[in-house]
Amino acid sequence: MHDPIRQILKQTDLAMPAPPPGSNLAERVRRRARNQRLIRAVAAGVMVATVGIVSVTAMRDHPRPVVQAKLPAKDDLRWIEADAKYHQMVADLLEKHEREAVRPANSDAEEYLWQLSQQGNRAALILVRSADRIYQESHDRSAAEANYRQVIHLFPDSPAAAVAQQRLRSFDGEKGTES
Numbered sequence: 001m002h003d004p005i006r007q008i009l010k011q012t013d014l015a016m017p018a019p020p021p022g023s024n025l026a027e028r029v030r031r032r033a034r035n036q037r038l039i040r041a042v043a044a045g046v047m048v049a050t051v052g053i054v055s056v057t058a059m060r061d062h063p064r065p066v067v068q069a070k071l072p073a074k075d076d077l078r079w080i081e082a083d084a085k086y087h088q089m090v091a092d093l094l095e096k097h098e099r100e101a102v103r104p105a106n107s108d109a110e111e112y113l114w115q116l117s118q119q120g121n122r123a124a125l126i127l128v129r130s131a132d133r134i135y136q137e138s139h140d141r142s143a144a145e146a147n148y149r150q151v152i153h154l155f156p157d158s159p160a161a162a163v164a165q166q167r168l169r170s171f172d173g174e175k176g177t178e179s
Contacts, residue, residue, distance in 0.1 A: 082136045086129060093159045124160030127151045145171060
């Protein structure tokens with residue numbers, strides 16, 4: 001098995017003179033590789049600096065537009081406030097639910113009753129939210145009061161019933177201040 005490349009390499013090795021003794025060939029190769037790495041690192045640093053300078057200069061030449069904040073209208077503020085109150089109410093109900101919710105252990109019937117009560121709580125909360133929207137959007141106090149009373153009647157033990165009672169008390173307080 002004669003490999004032609006191997007033969008060419010052997011002939012080339014024989015034709016070249018041996019390096020002179022004490023030439024420190026290995027040290028020179030290491031030094032050259034180190035210098036090349038150093039040159040590449042300096043070139044990369046120069047490139048990064050150039051890109052940084054160009055981008056800072058470009059940003060200085062093109063100032064950012066100033067955005068002026070638009071204050072919300074009075075109705076928007078009331079809507080935002082009502083929405084924030086609603087989210088606070090939901091958060092309070094969830095916290096109360098997490099503190100009180102002890103799921104029944106094993107019985108399918110108990111599990112079903114627990115899920116049914118949770119669905120009732122959700123329905124009551126939806127009715128309270130509906131009454132809040134009616135009052136906020138159309139200012140129909142009597143319709144909102146009717147919805148709150150319906151929540152109290154249909155879901156008397158739910159957390160939403162407590163919220164509905166609170167809303168009705170606030171309506172009664174408003175009646176007292178209006179007259």
